[in-house]
Amino acid sequence: MKKFGVGIIGCGNIAFSYLKLAPLFRSINVLAVADLNMDAAVARAEEFSVRAETVDGLLAASDIEIIVNLTIPAAHFEVTRRILEAGKHAYSEKPFVLTLEEGEALRELAAKKGLRVGSAPDTFLGGAHQLARSTIDEGMVGEIIGGTCHVMSPGMESWHPNPDFFFQPGGGPILDLGPYYVTNLVQLIGPVKTVSAMASASSKTRTIGNGPRLGETVPVETPTNIHAVLEFANGALITLGASWDVWAHRHENMELYGTKGSLYVPDPNFFGGDVLLAEQGDSVAEVASQGHPFGIENTEDGRGIGRANYRCSGLAEMAAAIAEDRPHRCSLELATHVVEIMTAILRSADERTWIDMTTTCNRPERLSPEKAKALLV
Numbered sequence: 468m469k470k471f472g473v474g475i476i477g478c479g480n481i482a483f484s485y486l487k488l489a490p491l492f493r494s495i496n497v498l499a500v501a502d503l504n505m506d507a508a509v510a511r512a513e514e515f516s517v518r519a520e521t522v523d524g525l526l527a528a529s530d531i532e533i534i535v536n537l538t539i540p541a542a543h544f545e546v547t548r549r550i551l552e553a554g555k556h557a558y559s560e561k562p563f564v565l566t567l568e569e570g571e572a573l574r575e576l577a578a579k580k581g582l583r584v585g586s587a588p589d590t591f592l593g594g595a596h597q598l599a600r601s602t603i604d605e606g607m608v609g610e611i612i613g614g615t616c617h618v619m620s621p622g623m624e625s626w627h628p629n630p631d632f633f634f635q636p637g638g639g640p641i642l643d644l645g646p647y648y649v650t651n652l653v654q655l656i657g658p659v660k661t662v663s664a665m666a667s668a669s670s671k672t673r674t675i676g677n678g679p680r681l682g683e684t685v686p687v688e689t690p691t692n693i694h695a696v697l698e699f700a701n702g703a704l705i706t707l708g709a710s711w712d713v714w715a716h717r718h719e720n721m722e723l724y725g726t727k728g729s730l731y732v733p734d735p736n737f738f739g740g741d742v743l744l745a746e747q748g749d750s751v752a753e754v755a756s757q758g759h760p761f762g763i764e765n766t767e768d769g770r771g772i773g774r775a776n777y778r779c780s781g782l783a784e785m786a787a788a789i790a791e792d793r794p795h796r797c798s799l800e801l802a803t804h805v806v807e808i809m810t811a812i813l814r815s816a817d818e819r820t821w822i823d824m825t826t827t828c829n830r831p832e833r834l835s836p837e838k839a840k841a842l843l844v
Contacts, residue, residue, distance in 0.1 A: 589781025593738025594762015
């Protein structure tokens with residue numbers, strides 16, 4: 468398998484995960500990092516034995532074929548545009564961009580240049596979510612007619628030392644966490660047709676509870692409590708609750724209701740977890756594992772809970788797809804459709820009206836255990 472030279476722009480916290488996990492995959496080799504803050508680039512480069520570049524230097528580097536955009540969301544469009552103009556394939560962290568217009572502009576530029584664009588999240592490629600996908604595809608729950616999704620917490624100002632951007636336009640629970648949930652819904656059910664929503668914010672400010680800015684307040688300039696209904700092209704109606712105004716709840720992360728049963732899907736923010744099935748007249752039972760490699764625990768979270776973490780799988784799968792001249796799964800089309808869904812949710816709440824989608828996409832092809840294993844070293 469061809470191994471692509473990869474560079475990273477943006478050396479913040481998320482860069483650590485990419486640099487740590489990239490060596491798991493056969494098709495990518497991270498060679499260099501860059502950041503507007505050269506000190507940050509040098510520190511990351513020394514930590515992972517890669518070279519530090521200026522942003523311009525990385526864009527011009529002859530050994531770099533794919534550049535990963537790990538900048539803040541507000542910079543995603545401009546940085547990805549520069550990557551494409553430099554003649555490199557681009558892979559962006561989520562959210563891909565902040566407006567449908569930006570997504571369409573990148574689609575046009577990528578087509579003109581003959582380049583690939585991919586975007587996180589890639590957690591839907593995880594073992595749990597691919598098991599849920601095969602359960603649906605095999606007809607075990609019948610046709611999906613409805614469901615619920617909930618991603619709710621008090622927010623992150625209690626633990627994040629610089630939470631400002633989470634509460635500015637471009638942040639909020641829909642654009643920050645929504646990509647995981649909406650992307651997984653699209654890969655499980657298909658594209659969305661129409662959305663409606665209502666939204667609010669419980670507070671005009673948030674107080675930082677950690678780090679050197681302890682006690683400092685930051686303004687809240689985007690909704691933090693959103694309730695939406697998504698109508699899918701197949702007719703399914705899914706209720707989505709995304710809030711940073713909830714101290715506790717008992718909602719499952721994702722439940723899908725079919726004509727033959729119900730499926731309980733674990734948190735799409737993660738790659739693994741248990742998939743549960745309740746068929747007609749039966750109690751809830753765990754769906755038998757298919758031994759998917761992206762569902763195997765390989766790390767622990769901050770609470771000591773075992774997790775399967777295969778970040779970079781979407782990037783590696785895109786690289787393999789380029790080499791094999793086939794569509795990649797974390798595609799620009801999927802990411803752009805998800806951006807339209809999320810921004811339409813916010814627009815629906817603001818305008819108090821239903822919003823019809825103007826984009827669509829195909830469900831990404833299922834990633835079987837065998838195909839996932841082929842991506843690993």
